[in-house]
Amino acid sequence: MKDIRQLSSQGIRALIRKGKWDKPTAGLAMGYAQANLVILPQKYAFDFLLFCQRNPKPCPLLEVLEPGEFRTKSLSLDADIRTDIPRYNIYQKGKLHHTVKEIRRFWKPDFVSFLLGCSFSFEEALVRSKIPVRHIEENKNVPMFITNIPCKPAGVFRGPMVVTMRPIPSEKVSRTVQITSRYAWVHGAPIHIGDPSTIGIKALKKPDFGDPVTIKKGEVPVFWACGVTPQAVVMTVKPDLCITHSPGHMFISDLLNEELAIF
C-alpha cells in the first residue's frame, strides 16, 4: 500500500472499490482531476442543475449523470460512483446519518449524480509555477469562509458563497490570477483579492471550515469560490436524502487537470 502514490487513477479506484483505501485522496494520482460528488433525488435535479448553471464559479460541473445512472462517461469510462469513492456521507433532511464506504445498498433509480470540480486542479498548477500554497506547505486543510456574496438563487436553492483563502506574495498575485484563469471550469480566477471585510469576512484567523494558515509579511489574501458552496446550499433545503463524498475523500477521474484548462 505504500506505493499508492505511484498508482494510476484506474488503479486507485480499483483499490477503493474493493474497500482497501478509505482515506483522503489529496496527493493521489497526481495530474488527474478529482471531483466532488452530490447525489440528489430527481425532484431536486432541475433546480440544482440550474443553480450550478447560474453559479459556475462555486459550482463547476464536470459531469452530471442521467437519473438512475451510476457510471460516469466523461470523467472515466470504467467508474461506478456507488463504490469508487473512499467515504460517502449520507444526509437525511440535512443531517448527517451515516458515513459509509460504498452506497450500492442505498441506491435508488431516481438518483441524479453531480460531479463538481475541485481546487486541487489549480493548486497543482500554482505549485508547478513556484507559487506558494500555504495550507499544503503547512499540511493543513484549506481555510474556508462564508461570505456576504449571495449566490444567484435557483428554484429551492439559495445561500451565500463559500470561499477558500490562499495568502500570495503581492508580486505573484498577477501571475496567480493568470494561472487560475486557465482553469475557468474549475473555480477559475479569484473572486476577490485583498481586504477580507469587503466580502463579509471578519477574521482570517477564524475560518468557518478548515484550518487557519500563516499569512506572512508582504502577502495578500486571495479568495476563490469554493466547492463547499453547493453542499452548504443543498443542506439548507434539507432534502429527504442527499449523498455526498466525505470531505477530502474525492472521486479520482481519468481526466488530466491539463484537459480541464481552457487553453
Next chain:
Amino acid sequence: MKDIRQLSSQGIRALIRKGKWDKPTAGLAMGYAQANLVILPQKYAFDFLLFCQRNPKPCPLLEVLEPGEFRTKSLSLDADIRTDIPRYNIYQKGKLHHTVKEIRRFWKPDFVSFLLGCSFSFEEALVRSKIPVRHIEENKNVPMFITNIPCKPAGVFRGPMVVTMRPIPSEKVSRTVQITSRYAWVHGAPIHIGDPSTIGIKALKKPDFGDPVTIKKGEVPVFWACGVTPQAVVMTVKPDLCITHSPGHMFISDLLNEELAIF
C-alpha cells in the same frame, strides 16, 4: 428609425416591444451580446439543460429562467422575453406553425426559457483585430454545416454538431484561436481547423444552412460550434410545442461582449 444603430440596447428593446422593429438584429447595439432563445415545456427542461451542460461549445447557456418566468435577470433587468425579440418561430411537433412578433398569448406557466450565446460576440472581436470575417464582408449569412461529430446525448436529446465556417488567412489562424478562446462562454475556440472532410463536410460551396462564401488563396477553413445545434437537436424530438427566436432576430442583452470574455 434611421438612427436605430445609435440606440442603446434598452432603446432597441423598447422599439421591438412596441412592434416597431421586426427585422434582423445584426449590427444593432454594437458591443452588446445578443442571444438565441429556446422555450420548452417544463417536461423537457431537465434533459435540455443537461444537454447544454454536456455540450457547452454548441450550447453556451447565458441564462436559463425558472419555469414560467419571462423576465431575465442576468442578461437585462428590464426585459420581457415574450415581447422583446423582433420575430418568434412557434413550432408544434417539430414543424413551424407561425412566425409572430410577440408571444404573450401563447405563454404557459410551465414554459422554461433558455438564452444561448451567439457568435456575433466573437465576430466583433475578430473584426476589431483586423481578422477578416468573410460573410460580413460579403453581406451574407454565415455558412453552416452539419458535421459527423455527435453531440453528447442527454435524455431525449441527441444529434450531430452543426458548425459555422469562416475562411482565415493562414498566418492569422493562431491569432484567431487566441481571440476566440477568450469567449469560452460563447462558442469559444474553433473545434476544427483545416480539411472539412475530417468532420464529414463534403462541399464548402454547399452549406446546409446560410450562404457559401469566397475562400481566397492562402486561407484555411476554420470551424466553430454553432448555435443552430440546439435548435436542430430540439426539433428531432418533435416536442408538442417549442418557441424560438426567428433566425437572425436575436435577443439584445445589456451585457457587453467584453463581460462575456473570460479574461
